[in-house]
Amino acid sequence: MSLPKIVSPQEWQIAHEKLLAREKEVTRILDALAAERRRQPMVAFEKDYVFVTAAGEKVGLADLFDGQRQLIVYHFMMEAGSDHRCPGCSAVADNLPHLEHLEQRDTRLVLVSPAPQAQLQEYRERMGWPLKWLSCDQEFNDDCGAGAGSTLSVFLRDGEKVYRTYFTGARGLDKLRLDLNLLDLTPYGRQEFWEDSPEGWPQSAPYQWWRPRDEY
Incomplete structure (x- = not known):
């Protein structure tokens, strides 16, 4: 297994300051993007969608x-009657923080899936998540552009x-995973194969190493 290049403390500081300058540029770009996101037009969601709570209560959007x-809605991949437990969605739920901080900024976060509550709560209890997880109609997922993803x-x-006001998927969900963001800081x-890493550094196929945390 190859190691990063070894240099003197002075050389390391020069290289590090150069990287920090680039990181600051990217931070400003992300700030500008967030400002644009706050000004993005909205679209009304007016259908009478039905959600089912853990207590069996039917509620609207x-x-x-x-x-x-x-409201932030994470569309958790789980189909009714399926034994598949999405490792990526599970990792997102594992990485979600205590939500009291969000709520102090007038913001709620929930999970939704087009599966019955018995199925959702069985997995929720297995993983020990305190998150609010609701059953939804497939129509809601489809109208949001989530489909089965x-x-x-x-x-x-x-x-x-x-x-x-906003929607994202694929790599846009990376910001929800502290584990991936921390790995991005490491040598x-x-x-994963798609990363631009030096020759000989450890890499494997993306997604295939992911597991629900109690299956590692």
Whole structure:
């Protein structure tokens, strides 16, 4: 297994300061992108979608806000009757923080899946997640562009009116995973084939190493 290049402390500091300057440039770009995202037009979500809570209560989309103005919905990949437990979605749920910090900024986060509550709660209890996880109609996932995949939707509530403001999937979900972001800071990175790493550094196929954490 190859090692990173070994240099003197002075050489390391020069290289590190050069990297920090580039990181600062990227941070400013991300700040500008976030400002543009805040100004993106909205679209009304007016259908009478039905969600089922862990207690079996049927609620609407506006109810998911629980009095807050903003709502983040993670579309957890789980189909009714399927034994598959998505390792990527499981890792996202593992990495979600205590949500009290979000709630102090008028924001709620929930998981939704087009599967019955008995199926959701069995896995939720197995993994020990305190997250609110609701059953949804497949129509809601389809209208959000999620289909049968894992994605993220953001909504804004104005009274009883709900608007969709943002949506992302694929690599856009990486920001939800602290583990991947920490690996990006290490010499070997995520150790996946797609990464631009020096010759001889450890790499394997993406996604295939992911498991629900109790299956490693």
